[in-house]
Amino acid sequence: MTHSDPNLYDFWPYEGRPKIRWPGGKKLAFWIAPNIEYYEFDPPVNPSRSPWPRPNPDITGYSQRDWGNRIGHWRLMDLLDKYGMRGSISLSIGLIDHHPEIIEACVARNWEFFSHGIYNTRYSYGMDEAQERAVLEDSIRSVEKATGQRIRGYLAPALTHTERTLDLIAEHDFWYSCDLFQDDQPQPLKTKTGRLVSMPYSLEVNDVITYSVQGWSPQRYTDILKRHFDQLLKEGEESGTVMCIPLHAYLVSQPHRIRIFEEALKHIAAHSDDVWITTGAEIAEHFRTHYWDESVKDIAARGVATGGTGFAPAR
Amino acid sequence: MPQPAEFLEYPHRAYGMDQDRYDWQPADRRAPVQLKSGARAMAFITIPLEFFPLDPPAKPFKHPGAMVTPYPDLRHYTTRDYGNRVGVFRLLKELESAGLKATFAVNAEVARRYAPLIERIRQGGHEIAAHGVSTAHIHHAGLSEEEERALVAQTRAALPDAVTWMSPARNQSFRTPDLVREAGFTTCLDWESDQRPLPMRTAHGPLSCLPNHYELSDFLILGTRSQSEDEWADQILEAAAQTVAEYASRGAQCFGFTLTPYITGLPFRIEAVTRVLKGLAAMDGLEVATAASVTSAFEGAAP
Numbered sequence: 001m002t003h004s005d006p007n008l009y010d011f012w013p014y015e016g017r018p019k020i021r022w023p024g025g026k027k028l029a030f031w032i033a034p035n036i037e038y039y040e041f042d043p044p045v046n047p048s049r050s051p052w053p054r055p056n057p058d059i060t061g062y063s064q065r066d067w068g069n070r071i072g073h074w075r076l077m078d079l080l081d082k083y084g085m086r087g088s089i090s091l092s093i094g095l096i097d098h099h100p101e102i103i104e105a106c107v108a109r110n111w112e113f114f115s116h117g118i119y120n121t122r123y124s125y126g127m128d129e130a131q132e133r134a135v136l137e138d139s140i141r142s143v144e145k146a147t148g149q150r151i152r153g154y155l156a157p158a159l160t161h162t163e164r165t166l167d168l169i170a171e172h173d174f175w176y177s178c179d180l181f182q183d184d185q186p187q188p189l190k191t192k193t194g195r196l197v198s199m200p201y202s203l204e205v206n207d208v209i210t211y212s213v214q215g216w217s218p219q220r221y222t223d224i225l226k227r228h229f230d231q232l233l234k235e236g237e238e239s240g241t242v243m244c245i246p247l248h249a250y251l252v253s254q255p256h257r258i259r260i261f262e263e264a265l266k267h268i269a270a271h272s273d274d275v276w277i278t279t280g281a282e283i284a285e286h287f288r289t290h291y292w293d294e295s296v297k298d299i300a301a302r303g304v305a306t307g308g309t310g311f312a313p314a315r
Numbered sequence: 316m317p318q319p320a321e322f323l324e325y326p327h328r329a330y331g332m333d334q335d336r337y338d339w340q341p342a343d344r345r346a347p348v349q350l351k352s353g354a355r356a357m358a359f360i361t362i363p364l365e366f367f368p369l370d371p372p373a374k375p376f377k378h379p380g381a382m383v384t385p386y387p388d389l390r391h392y393t394t395r396d397y398g399n400r401v402g403v404f405r406l407l408k409e410l411e412s413a414g415l416k417a418t419f420a421v422n423a424e425v426a427r428r429y430a431p432l433i434e435r436i437r438q439g440g441h442e443i444a445a446h447g448v449s450t451a452h453i454h455h456a457g458l459s460e461e462e463e464r465a466l467v468a469q470t471r472a473a474l475p476d477a478v479t480w481m482s483p484a485r486n487q488s489f490r491t492p493d494l495v496r497e498a499g500f501t502t503c504l505d506w507e508s509d510q511r512p513l514p515m516r517t518a519h520g521p522l523s524c525l526p527n528h529y530e531l532s533d534f535l536i537l538g539t540r541s542q543s544e545d546e547w548a549d550q551i552l553e554a555a556a557q558t559v560a561e562y563a564s565r566g567a568q569c570f571g572f573t574l575t576p577y578i579t580g581l582p583f584r585i586e587a588v589t590r591v592l593k594g595l596a597a598m599d600g601l602e603v604a605t606a607a608s609v610t611s612a613f614e615g616a617a618p
Binding site for chain 1: 368369370384385386387389390392393394396397399400401404405407428429430431432435451541543544581582583584585586
């Protein structure tokens with residue numbers, strides 16, 4: 001049986017919410033999420049979705065992503081270093097074994113890691129609970145072993161889920177999910193256990209969407225990022241907002257794009273008096289500590305909370 | 316196999332329309348009308364408030380914006396829901412700042428789920444129009460009369476005061492105009508045949524059809540066609556200027572466009588929305604009004 005409404009969160013009108021202030025009284029929490037992914041050369045077929053647009057081996061898609069790992073990430077790391085920005089890495093956990101040099105370079109920069117599944121070519125569709133648990137435990141264990149870091153965030157591989165995904169990550173003491181796109185502020189999720197925050201991650205300004213789906217030029221993407229930032233900063237005056245730029249080095253680090261993309265970072269960095277430039281886990285921790293209870297209370301006061309938990313409605 | 320013999324028979328091949336909902340009337344063969352307000356043209360803004368279920372039916376076709384990836388497609392569910400939680404409040408703010416009223420076309424499911432949003436829109440003095448049950452409830456010729464009447468009744472029950480109707484995906488069956496007029500709706504945003512409100516014949520009296528231009532849809536221009544925010548804004552302001560300018564030769568006309576909360580309510584599009592709304596509000600000779608007000612203004616107009 002399917003559900004028409006995931007019931008993972010309650011309706012919460014944007015207007016009149018309790019005022020969020022980020023550390024230092026800042027108005028906008030900005031984080032940048034480089035996806036460091038591994039796509040398999042000959043992935044197994046999932047009946048719900050083909051891993052590549054062409055039959056395996058799809059060497060154009062595969063080699064472009066490999067270019068991202070060999071060339072792209074390094075170019076992007078140089079750029080973020082220049083602006084003193086740390087990445088929060090959406091990591092295909094399998095990449096730790098394939099390309100440890102990339103992991104070491106990120107550790108050296110004190111970047112955050114979160115799980116984006118084992119490979120971006122292994123979808124969640126059709127997994128049973130034990131299999132989903134195995135992926136989460138593998139993710140936690142593998143990153144801990146390679147970096148000493150306990151991961152706190154999750155973005156399902158290729159944005160594929162089951163009805164139990166968010167309950168399982170909450171149970172494994174994850175602090176935030178990047179899987180939902182309903183808001184520009186964090187919100188408590190209705191999981192059976194834990195305190196799982198829905199973290200604004202954004203598809204709309206994600207470079208895969210802007211470059212590949214929308215087909216925007218480098219200049220237009222930069223223009224959009226500036227407008228997006230300016231509006232969210234303005235609204236942050238009323239209550240703190242979150243802006244994320246999700247990136248894929250195989251796209252943004254292309255030689256025809258990276259310099260133009262830099263203009264957006266320069267614009268954001270120039271507003272650092274009002275902007276908390278941080279990581280996903282730090283935003284989640286701040287929200288869980290200071291705004292979780294108040295948010296739950298305010299949502300209840302709006303009179304439209306439906307009760308129950310994700311995919312398990314109260315009535 | 317050739318086509319059957321009827322394929323080359325044309326039973327409606329005669330002067331005028333091949334349906335009897337309204338008569339043929341070319342733009343240059345009718346008297347220009349003057350509005351009592353003195354406005355040379357009117358514009359109306361439609362803001363759809365839609366519920367996109369996680370498990371939509373595939374028939375008769377998938378509603379534009381409906382789920383794309385296999386169940387549960389949380390990605391598209393939440394990007395659509397963004398409009399009702401966040402985007403619509405930005406649009407309300409921009410409308411208020413420009414001093415304009417819009418027509419919010421509301422799914423019955425949205426009214427049921429998000430009552431505080433509906434109350435907020437009402438308090439802002441905007442028009443609440445009915446937009447069917449949800450995006451999973453498309454009106455089409457495959458429905459029986461009772462099935463379709465039940466959809467209209469369910470919508471009517473959730474939105475008892477609405478006088479304007481827009482079908483989900485603006486799709487109709489052959490009998491939709493009769494059924495919505497029967498339920499007391501007097502203005503309709505599905506047909507865009509004219510540049511004036513077009514009184515359509517129904518079994519229960521006239522239904523005023525307003526030109527809600529598909530070619531000006533933000534979903535189409537910004538989403539499907541991927542044109543820029545500035546190009547989108549320019550086209551709406553151009554439509555307004557053209558319609559006003561034609562007053563001299565054609566009299567008063569009207570046009571409409573959509574602001575879809577999950578499209579134009581995104582942070583990076585607000586600058587363009589501001590430019591459109593302030594530009595329309597400041598345009599000499601143009602009156603921006605709700606759909607129901609456009610219908611009544613033209614009903615009271617002198618030929």
